[in-house]
Structures are given as structure tokens and as C-alpha cells.
Amino acid sequence: MLEAINIVSGYGSVNVLHGVDVTLSRDEVVAVVGANGAGKSTLARTLAGLLPLRSGQLRLADEEIGSKSSNARAKGGLIMVPEGRRLFAGLTVRENINLGRSAVGKRSSDPDPAEVLGDIFPIIREREHQRAGLLSGGEQQQVALARALAGRPRYLLLDEPSLGLSPTLTTQLFETIAKIRESLPVGILLIEQMVDRALALSDRAYVMERGRVVLSGTAADVAASSEVQRAYLGDVEVAPSAPDEGDASS
């Protein structure tokens, strides 16, 4: 289990997370949703060790990891795919994926990650020797996911994986995440702006506002809540228009 208890973090003199509790186990997908600036990416960075924990506790399989480096956390099985993918553009697909393995100290005698992951990510077999920088955004996202999984994480943090993808590619991405959960024993924390799709795929969800979790529960319950319906799922009450009764420009 990955457990964040009452965590606080931020930038400079400003706290952004004001005491957040989050848990993730290895057999679930958990969505984190909320408006721009709510603190979702800050949460992911704090969990991954890219931002220092100011107070609270972070535990990975009952071990306190709050003071460990991001590299140590990755070696311990907690890996993040950051917003924007961050592939090595000049390296091939396979080289990027192999780096995902060596970065966490996996030995070359471990099963070939490209073979193991090839069923989930056809791109690996189709474009193995192509430079990552020449791939489309959707293809790069697949490689970024495969690279993270090559490190055999037990917990995977996905920060806005659909960012910048077309609707069709977004659909493919969510299908890929569903395949990952079916095929691999990895808990996934899914930070997403595509709230409806994220909730449809997830077991549980957290809704964040201004650095706090304001709602949590099963994804179905969160999706059904009136706050989430109103704010994120398009169930907006629109005042009836009265085109004949006023000047639209006023």
C-alpha cells in the first residue's frame, strides 16, 4: 500500500498541499481530479519525491519514504510518468525503454522489457528502432508508459497522460491503461482532466480543491455526486435564453 497521511508541500514560501490523505493499493486504479491549480501535480511530485515533504507521512509498503530521494522511491517501486512525457528525443524507442529499466537498477539478466511489454504496447515492436522524437504525441505517451513499466513499478503515478492528445488517441490511451491494469500487478494513481473517462476506468477517486481533498469514495459514487456532476461532468444548469428580451451585447 502507498499511503500519504496529512501531507503538506509547496513551492518557496507557499504551501500548496494543506494536509492531504491518499492511499493506493496494488490492485486498483485511483483517479485524482480537480480544477486547474487544485494541487494534483503537486501531489504527484510530492509522492514521487520531486518536491520535499514539509510535514505528514508517506509510506510505501509500511516503510517511511518521506525523506527518500525520487530515485530511491523509484527503486522501491514507486514510479511517476510526468506531464509532458519527457522522453529522450534522440534515443530510439527501445533505448528509452531500456533506460526505464536501468534507471531503477534492474539487471540485464531480467526479462527483456520490450518483449514483456510488447503485447500491451504494439508501438514497441513496430517502431523499436525509431527515434522517440519522431513519434506522434500518442505514440510518445505509449513509450513513456512503457518506459515507466520497464522499471517494474508496484505503484505508478500518471500525471495528466491525456494532455495534448486528440480524442481518438485519448480513447486509445485509456484502453491502454485498462490493459495495464489487467496484465500487471501495479496500482495506478491517475491524475486527469478528462474526468468522465478517468472515473469510468477507476475503482476509487479523490476530488481536490485548493490543495485539499474535498471528496473521495468509489469512482461511481464520486461520479454520481452533484458537485462533480456540476463542476466536471457537464451537468451545468443553464439559464433559459431569452433572445427577444434583451440586447445580447449588454
Ligand SMILES: Nc1ncnc2c1ncn2[C@@H]1O[C@H](COP(=O)(O)OP(=O)(O)OP(=O)(O)O)[C@@H](O)[C@H]1O
Ligand atoms: N513550480 C512551481 N512554483 C510555484 N508554484 C507552483 C509551481 N507549480 C505549481 N505551482 C502552483 O501550485 C498550485 C497547484 O498547482 P498544480 O500544478 O499542482 O495544480 P494542478 O491541480 O495539477 O493543476 P493543472 O491541472 O493546471 O496542472 C497552483 O497555484 C500553481 O500555480
